[in-house]
Structure formats: C-alpha cells, structure tokens
Amino acid sequence: MASFSKCYAIKKNDFIKAGDASIKIKNLLKSTDIDPAIIRRVAVCGYEGEINVAMHGGNGKICIDIGENQITIKIDDDGPGIEDIDLAMKKGFSTATDKWREMGFGAGMGLPNMFKNADKFNIESEKGNGTHITMEFSLKGNI
Amino acid sequence: MKISEIVDILDADLLTDVSSMDNEIEKCGSSDLMSDILAGQSEKSLLITGLLTIQAIRTAIIAGIGGVVFVRGKEPAKEIIEMANDADIPLLRTRYSMFVTSGRLHNAGMTGLDGQR
Ligand SMILES: Nc1ncnc2c1ncn2[C@@H]1O[C@H](COP(=O)(O)OP(=O)(O)OP(=O)(O)O)[C@@H](O)[C@H]1O
Ligand SMILES: [Mg+2]
Numbered sequence: 001m002a003s004f005s006k007c008y009a010i011k012k013n014d015f016i017k018a019g020d021a022s023i024k025i026k027n028l029l030k031s032t033d034i035d036p037a038i039i040r041r042v043a044v045c046g047y048e049g050e051i052n053v054a055m056h057g058g059n060g061k062i063c064i065d066i067g068e069n070q071i072t073i074k075i076d077d078d079g080p081g082i083e084d085i086d087l088a089m090k091k092g093f094s095t096a097t098d099k100w101r102e103m104g105f106g107a108g109m110g111l112p113n114m115f116k117n118a119d120k121f122n123i124e125s126e127k128g129n130g131t132h133i134t135m136e137f138s139l140k141g142n143i
Numbered sequence: 144m145k146i147s148e149i150v151d152i153l154d155a156d157l158l159t160d161v162s163s164m165d166n167e168i169e170k171c172g173s174s175d176l177m178s179d180i181l182a183g184q185s186e187k188s189l190l191i192t193g194l195l196t197i198q199a200i201r202t203a204i205i206a207g208i209g210g211v212v213f214v215r216g217k218e219p220a221k222e223i224i225e226m227a228n229d230a231d232i233p234l235l236r237t238r239y240s241m242f243v244t245s246g247r248l249h250n251a252g253m254t255g256l257d258g259q260r
Contacts, residue, residue: 019198109179
C-alpha cells in the first residue's frame with residue numbers, strides 16, 4: 001500500500017465533536033485489509049488522545065500516516081502542557097473537571113491505555129509548550 | 144445470545160433499526176467510565192450504561208461494542224440514536240437498574256468481558 005497521511009483539527013473543550021476524527025480514522029482503516037485487532041488499537045489510542053486534547057489540552061490536531069510497515073498517529077496541542085509526565089502516566093491519576101467526569105471521563109486511564117495499545121509510545125510535554133504524542137503500530141506480517 | 148433474546152430478558156425497547164439483530168453477544172460489561180470500556184476486552188460485547196452521551200456511543204464504536212443497553216428507562220437524544228444507526232450498533236432501553244440488568248443477563252448465561260461468571 002502506498003503511504004497515506006491525513007490530519008484532523010481538535011478544538012479545546014469541544015465535547016460534542018471530540019473523538020469524531022478517530023471514528024473517521026477507524027472507518028478509513030476498515031476500508032483496508034489491515035488486521036481488525038490493529039485497527040481497534042489505533043482507534044482506541046487516537047480517541048483517548050483526542051479526548052485528552054479537548055479535555056486537558058488546547059487546540060490541536062491528530063494526524064495519521066499509513067506506511068508500508070507501520071501506522072503512525074501524532075497528536076499535538078498548544079495547551080498548558082504536563083508538568084509531571086511520570087505522574088500523568090500513572091493509572092488513576094486525573095485532573096479532569098467535574099463537568100468532564102459527569103460525562104464519563106477522568107478515570108485516569110487514557111494515557112496508560114495509549115501506552116498499552118501502541119507498539120511505540122512517545123510523549124513530549126512541558127509546562128507552557130503543549131503536549132506532543134507519537135504512537136506507532138507495526139503492520140509487519142499483517143498487510 | 145442474540146439481541147432479540149436480550150430484548151426479552153430485559154423487557155427492553157429496541158431504539159435503533161433492526162439490521163444488527165443477529166449479532167451474537169456472549170459477554171457483558173457495566174460501566175459509566177469511557178476509558179474503562181476502552182481498556183477492557185469489550186469487542187463484540189454488550190455495554191450496560193447509565194450514560195446517554197454522544198461520547199458513550201463514540202466509545203462503543205471505537206471499542207467495537209456489539210450492543211448498548213441504557214438502564215433505568217432513560218431516553219437518549221435523537222442524535223445519539225442516529226449515530227448508533229449509522230454505526231449499526233443496536234441500542235436498547237430497559238427500565239431495570241444497572242444492578243438488576245446485569246443480574247438478569249448473568250442469570251441467562253452471560254459472562255464478564257474476561258469470560259468470568
Ligand atoms: N493533552 C494534555 N494536555 C495537558 N494535560 C494532559 C493532556 N493529556 C493528559 N494530561 C494530564 O494527564 C492526566 C492523565 O491523563 P489520562 O488520559 O491518563 O486520564 P484522564 O484524561 O484524566 O482520564 P480518562 O482518560 O480515564 O478519561 C490528565 O488528567 C491531565 O492532567
Ligand atoms: Mg484521558
């Protein structure tokens with residue numbers, strides 16, 4: 001398969017639209033012959049990341065690149081950044097507001113889910129410089 | 144277990160169109176936490192929830208959920224039903240609580256997401 005890339009915008013605090021890009025990405029991948037188990041992992045990571053941008057981050061974007069040997073998802077936002085990444089990665093740690101908790105978020109499981117589901121996970125963030133996540137999913141032997 | 148059997152066990156209303164009535168569902172998860180649903184082996188499972196939000200349906204789509212039951216007789220908004228129809232995910236509404244809903248399905252042979260009874 002030839003390499004393919006696409007980006008989608010994510011808006012701060014947009015509860016209604018957040019997650020829609022990951023649904024589009026899932027539908028796009030379903031039209032290929034990529035293993036459904038990999039598609040689910042990509043979709044889960046994209047969705048968790050997208051919601052995090054809307055809920056904690058700022059404005060940003062999610063990009064998918066489908067290469068011959070791997071899928072790459074990049075999620076960037078211009079929000080407040082994460083002061084203590086090790087703490088943010090811990091299961092159960094959350095700074096979600098009551099508004100988002102009422103809607104089913106704030107379990108403190110999103111980043112651990114992403115880490116678990118991606119073959120490679122990289123997060124770069126510091127206070128004032130936004131949050132930048134890159135995840136890779138190997139396609140070797142699956143395409 | 145087919146969706147039609149689940150409808151009977153829960154005296155439920157089917158809120159979506161009938162195209163996925165033949166989905167076979169063997170396992171269930173009850174949760175109002177989106178990340179919980181996404182972290183579990185929730186593919187092709189039945190999601191029992193009290194949360195009637197657009198994000199609950201998006202989570203179901205992303206997780207590959209086979210059907211969703213809304214408990215305590217809550218009526219979802221039209222766009223939620225539309226989104227489920229587009230994704231071909233059956234939506235059910237039961238008057239029972241999350242506890243009673245889970246108990247009835249367990250009694251009928253359903254397992255948890257990890258296969259435990
Ligand atoms: N893009 C981001 N910008 C700023 N802070 C973030 C971002 N993503 C995550 N965080 C911080 O890391 C914490 C943990 O994130 P994680 O996704 O694991 O949990 P959560 O979003 O709070 O809850 P859940 O994902 O279970 O709904 C967040 O509560 C927040 O403090
Ligand atoms: Mg999160």
